[in-house]
Amino acid sequence: MNMKRRTIMEEKSIGGIMEKRLQVEKYMILFAIGGMAYFFLEVLVRGYSHYTMFLCGGACFICCGLLNENKKIRISFLSQMVLSSVIITVLELITGLIVNVWLRMDIWDYSNLPYNFKGQICLLYSFFWFLVSSVAIVMDDFLRYKLFDEEKPHYKFL
Numbered sequence: 763m764n765m766k767r768r769t770i771m772e773e774k775s776i777g778g779i780m781e782k783r784l785q786v787e788k789y790m791i792l793f794a795i796g797g798m799a800y801f802f803l804e805v806l807v808r809g810y811s812h813y814t815m816f817l818c819g820g821a822c823f824i825c826c827g828l829l830n831e832n833k834k835i836r837i838s839f840l841s842q843m844v845l846s847s848v849i850i851t852v853l854e855l856i857t858g859l860i861v862n863v864w865l866r867m868d869i870w871d872y873s874n875l876p877y878n879f880k881g882q883i884c885l886l887y888s889f890f891w892f893l894v895s896s897v898a899i900v901m902d903d904f905l906r907y908k909l910f911d912e913e914k915p916h917y918k919f920l
Contacts, residue, residue: 788910789824795905796823796898803894812869818857822850826895827902839899839917846895851888858882 800819804811826846830837837845859882861867873881903915 791909792827792902792905793820793824796820796827796902799823799898799901812861812867814857814861814867814869818853822846822853823898823902825849825853826898827906830899830903836918839896839919842899843892843895846899847888847892850891850895851883854887854891855879855883 797816797818797820800822801811801813801816803819804815826842826849829842829845829849858870859880861869862871862882863880871881872878872884872887875884875886877885900915906912907914
């Protein structure tokens with residue numbers, strides 16, 4: 763009896779480890795896809811990018827994707843877009859303060875744009891992130907549905 767009980771507990775432990783490993787792999791894949799999308803979007807718009815934008819983009823994609831993962835709270839698509847633009851703007855500010863101000867890498871400077879903060883973020887790009895977030899939200903939901911067998915996405919706009 764004792765041996766059988768120990769085997770069941772070992773199987774549960776292994777199952778828990780495998781489940782956590784799959785979660786880590788899922789978020790690594792989502793991070794990589796989001797990072798590449800952010801990097802290539804910047805190349806498309808500006809003609810160049812920097813590896814730190816891959817890191818910032820991956821973090822943005824994960825954070826924005828998590829907004830609608832709580833099954834108890836359903837937020838509208840428009841609310842997800844607003845929150846996503848805030849998340850992306852904040853993460854861009856943090857990234858900018860680290861790489862542009864602290865490390866002096868001078869990757870971007872929005873000082874010449876109106877309503878900027880320390881040249882790292884500005885209102886125009888926050889609005890741009892609001893628009894782009896609609897694609898990111900759908901892309902995250904589609905990837906979770908197709909690659910990870912999660913719930914099929916359903917949206918309410920308001």
